[in-house]
Amino acid sequence: QSALTQPRSVSGSPGQSVTISCTGTSSDVGGYNYVSWFQQHPGRAPKFMIYDVTKRPSGVPDRFSGSKSGNTASLTISGLQAEDEADYYCCSYAGGYIYVFGTGTKVTVL
Amino acid sequence: QVQLQQSGPGLVKSSQTLSLTCAISGDSVSSNSAAWNWIRQSPSRGLEWLGRTYYRSKWYNDYAVSVKSRMTINPDTSKNQFSLQLNSVIPEDTAVYYCAREGYNTMDVWGQGTTVTVSS
Numbered sequence: 001q002s003a004l005t006q007p008r009s010v011s012g013s014p015g016q017s018v019t020i021s022c023t024g025t026s027s028d029v030g031g032y033n034y035v036s037w038f039q040q041h042p043g044r045a046p047k048f049m050i051y052d053v054t055k056r057p058s059g060v061p062d063r064f065s066g067s068k069s070g071n072t073a074s075l076t077i078s079g080l081q082a083e084d085e086a087d088y089y090c091c092s093y094a095g096g097y098i099y100v101f102g103t104g105t106k107v108t109v110l
Numbered sequence: 111q112v113q114l115q116q117s118g119p120g121l122v123k124s125s126q127t128l129s130l131t132c133a134i135s136g137d138s139v140s141s142n143s144a145a146w147n148w149i150r151q152s153p154s155r156g157l158e159w160l161g162r163t164y165y166r167s168k169w170y171n172d173y174a175v176s177v178k179s180r181m182t183i184n185p186d187t188s189k190n191q192f193s194l195q196l197n198s199v200i201p202e203d204t205a206v207y208y209c210a211r212e213g214y215n216t217m218d219v220w221g222q223g224t225t226v227t228v229s230s
Contacts, residue, residue, distance in 0.1 A: 001174070001175065003156060010163075014205035032216045034216070036214075036215070036216035036217075038157075038217075040209055045208055045220040045222060046157070046208075046220060047220075047224050048214070048216055048217060048218050051214040051215055051216045051218070052186065052214070052215055055214075057214065057218065074202075089156075089157055091157075091159075091216060091217070093215065094210075096172075098159065098172060099147075099159040099172060100159065101149075101156060101157035101158065102157060103156055103207070104157070110172075
């Protein structure tokens with residue numbers, strides 16, 4: 001099972017919006033609505049920000065949103081803030097009772 | 111509030127067995143709605159899902175193809191924890207290992223991580 005493809009880095013100024021893509025196949029991202037997104041600050045465990053493609057767990061700001069089209073899922077951060085600078089990973093159920101993660105994207109707040 | 115506390119050695123010699131434990135508080139390893147996962151992270155491989163154990167009237171295990179022949183995940187109901195054993199380790203198994211609860215169709219609660227180095 002290959003890792004999902006994400007851009008290595010994206011950047012934006014405070015207040016701007018950035019979007020991170022996560023490209024898989026019809027066997028993972030495209031086949032199931034079980035895409036989630038994680039935020040990871042240096043030295044910390046990942047924190048889940050989005051699940052089931054679009055849903056936000058309690059406590060996650062509504063400026064984080066998720067979507068999916070075909071084999072590509074996306075995470076959008078609106079109104080970028082300094083504390084959003086982190087690594088972001090997507091994850092998808094891939095059938096056969098397994099999960100696959102994305103390659104990770106570093107978000108830089110300029 | 112669910113918390114996961116990992117324990118285990120940070121240094122393992124090549125060809126030996128890596129063993130880690132994840133103690134659960136605030137939930138049960140025998141829960142009928144959760145699953146208990148192991149994930150690792152390294153600079154070369156990124157985040158890699160390794161496997162899980164869960165109870166649905168009986169115990170089930172699922173493993174990633176990449177480690178299936180070498181990995182065992184076991185629940186311990188008496189201590190409310192679960193463990194990972196990875197046999198015949200090689201330097202490429204060097205990584206930060208995380209345990210995580212699977213809820214909401216994803217890993218919603220993570221352990222603190224254990225840095226494991228495999229020495230050659």
